[in-house]
Amino acid sequence: MSVDILTPELANSVLTRANPVAKLAAALCITITLLLSVDWVSASVALACELFMLPLLGVRAGTFLRRTWPLAAAAAVAAYSTALLGAKIGPVWLQLGPAVFTEHSVLTGVAIGLRGLAVALPGVFLLFSTDPTDLADGLAQKLRLPARFVLGALAGMRLVGLLVDEWRTLGLARRARGVGSGHSPIARFKAFLGQAFALLVQAIRRATRLAIAMEARGFGGIVDGRPAPRTWARESSYSRLDAWVIVTGAGVAALSVGAAVVLGTWNVVWG
C-alpha cells in the first residue's frame, strides 16, 4: 500500500473548510513577523495564541502529539544548544565543568526554542487542515500561478508516494542479488548510494511516462503560442470564514509585536 500523502484524512473542522490560500496567507503573516525579531515575548504571545486555537484543528491531542513531537524535540535541541553556546553575559546560573549557562544565554535559548515552535505551528495548522488538491486549486485559481507548474507539482507529489513503495521493493530486489547487507558502514553507504541511484532512474522513467499520459489528455497544450485555456472542475472560492482566518492571522502577528514593543523586548534581527 502506498503512502497516501495526497489524500490525508482530515478532521471535519472549521479550518478544513477554509480556503487554503487564506490559511496560507494567515500562516505567512505570523511566520514572517516572528522571523523579524528574536525575543521571548513575541514568541510566547504567538505560541500562546496558537496553542489556544489548537482545538479549531479538530485533531485529538494524542494524534497531534504523535505527529508533531519531532518539532518539539527540534525546538528543545535548538534551545539547549543556544543556551550552551550563546554569549556568556550576566550572572552564571549553572556551571558543569566546561559548560556554562548564564542568564542571558538561557533566556536567548528559551526565546529560540519558543520561536521555533511558534514559527512551525502555523505550518502544522495548514498541513493538518488542508488537502493538497484544494491547495493546488487555490494557488492556480486564486493566485493565478501557472496551471502547468501547480498541477505538475501535484502529480509529482503522487509519484513520491509511489517511490516510497519502489524504494522498499528495490531494497529487497537488490538484497536478492547480494547487495546491501554488508556490515561495514562504508559497504552500507555504497549500497545506499547504489539504491538511491536506481530509485532516481525509476523516478525519471515514471515521470516521463506520466508526462506522456498527461500530454495525451491535453495537458500543457499550446494554442497560438500561449498556454491553452483551461477550466477547473472544482471552484476555489472565498467565504466569510476566510476573512476571519486572515484577520486572526494578522491579529496574532500584531498582538505579539505589540506586546514585545510595549515590554521593550522587540529586537529586530538585523537592527
Place this chain on the structure above:
Amino acid sequence: MPHLPSGPARVHARGWGWRHAGRKAFAVSGVDLDIAPGERVLLLGASGAGKSTLLHALAGVLGAAEEGEEQGELTVDGVPAPAARGRAGLVLQDPDGQIAMARVGDEVAFGCENLAVPRDEIWPRVHRALDDVGLDVPIDRSTAALSGGQKQRLALACILAMAPGLVLLDEPTANLDPEGVEEVREAVRRSVDRTGATLVVVEHRVSVWAELVDRVVVLSGEGGLLADGSPERVLGDADVRRRLAAAGVWVPGWHPLTGELTPSALRDTSSQDDDPQAELLSAQGLAVGRSPKTPPVVGGIDLVLRAGRAASVTGPNGAGKSTLALTLAGLLPAVGGRLEALPALARGAGTSPHRWRSSELVSRIGTVFQEPEHQFLTPRVLDELEFGPRRVARRPEKEVRALVDGLLERLRLERLAEANPFTLSGGEKRRLSVATMLATDPSLLVLDEPTFGQDALTWAELVRLLAELLEQGTSLLAVTHDEDFTNALSDTVYRVDGGRAARVEAVA
C-alpha cells in the same frame, strides 16, 4: 447528456514512418492504412515492429521534430495527429504510471479541464464515464486505493470523459490478473458500443480482443503491413498464423511450445515421491507480512519445497502472494510460525534464510522480481552476470568466466554482452534477470510473475529453461496467474486468498 461525443474519427496513413532521434533505423516505415470511423482494429506485430510508436503517433504524443524524423503522412479526421488535440485518447500499459491526480473524480475531470470544457458540463461527463467503465466507487476515493483492473478502467474513463473519436489502447491488460483483464475488456466493449468511437488496440495476447474487434492489422518488422483483414481471415490463414507465431504473437489455438497441437505437460508431474533427502524448505503454520509490526497478510501456511519440483502460487491481486514468496526467499522475516531451511538447502548456513549473509543467500535461493530493472546493478550485461559469482559468492576467477560464458550462450545473450541492461527489450531483460540469479547456482529459484507481459517466444524460452533447471534438481516456486505456465511446469499449486494459503489439486 449536455455534450454528446463529436462522432467517431477517421485515420489515414500514407507511406508513414518514424525514426526516434538517436536511432539509425526507422521504428515504423511505409505504413499505408485507412481506418473508417467506428472501426475496431487490433494492431499486431513482433516486439519492436513499432506498434506502440504508431499508437503514440495517433495520440499526437510522439513529440516535435527534435525527438525524431517523420516520413509520409498520418492524419486523424484529415488533420495531422498532434493538431487533432482531444480527438484521440490513449490508455497505457502500466496502471500506476498514468494517474495524475489524487482522487477518482478529479482524475476523470482532468482531461475535460485541459480541453476547457465548462464546469457545469464536466461533472455529468465524469459520472457518465465512470458509469461506462463500471467503476462504482465514490468520486473522492483515493486513486492509490484502487486495484490494477480498477486503475485501468479509471484510465479508460478519463479518456472517455474527453469524448474522443478515437480510443487508443496500448497493451492495457498486460499487467493484470485474469479478473482484471476481463473487467477492462468488458469496460472497453460497453463504452465503444455506446459512443461508437473508433478503436485501435495493441496487444500480443490476441484471444483477449479477437472477438471484440472487426479488423486485425499486422505490422511487419521490415516496413509496411504483413496482413490486414477480418479476424477470421487473418487469424485463420495458416501462413499468417505461422508468421505471427514466429514473431512472438499469442495466436489463439497456437501453443508456444507445441504449435497447432494440443499442449501437454512439459514434464511428468505425476510421481509424488516423498524422498526426505530432497526436501529443501519447510513451513509450518507460517505467517507472513510486510512488517512484523502490522498484522500478518497470510497465516497458517504449511508447505514443503523439494528439489526438482515446481510449485505455483496463485490467487487474486493483493492477497499476499508476493509477500509469501519474498518470505520463503529469505528476503522478509517470517512474522509467525516456523520457516526452516532443511539441511539439503542450508548446507551449514543456519535454518533461517532471512538471517543468512548475502553470500550464503545467493548460492542457495535466487529471487527473480516482477520488474527486471529493479534488480539491475551495473551498466553492462556482462558485469551484471559476473556480479553474483565474483563479488558476492567470491568464486575463483576461472569458475566465474566459465559460468558466465555458459549463461550468455544458454540464454542467447552473447550478442548483448556489452549492452546496457536498461536498453534491452522486455524479453531480453527478463532473460537477463533470470540469468543473473542462475549465475550463483541457487538450489531454489523464486519467481514473481515471470511471464507477465511477455511475448510467446520469450514465454516458451523461459518455460523450457525452467524445465531444464527442474531436470537438474533445482526447486522452483512461481507466483503466477498464468495457467499455461502452471500447466507446463508445476507439480503443486497453492492458492492464496482471504488470508489463508491452501494447496489445490496437483496439476495433471
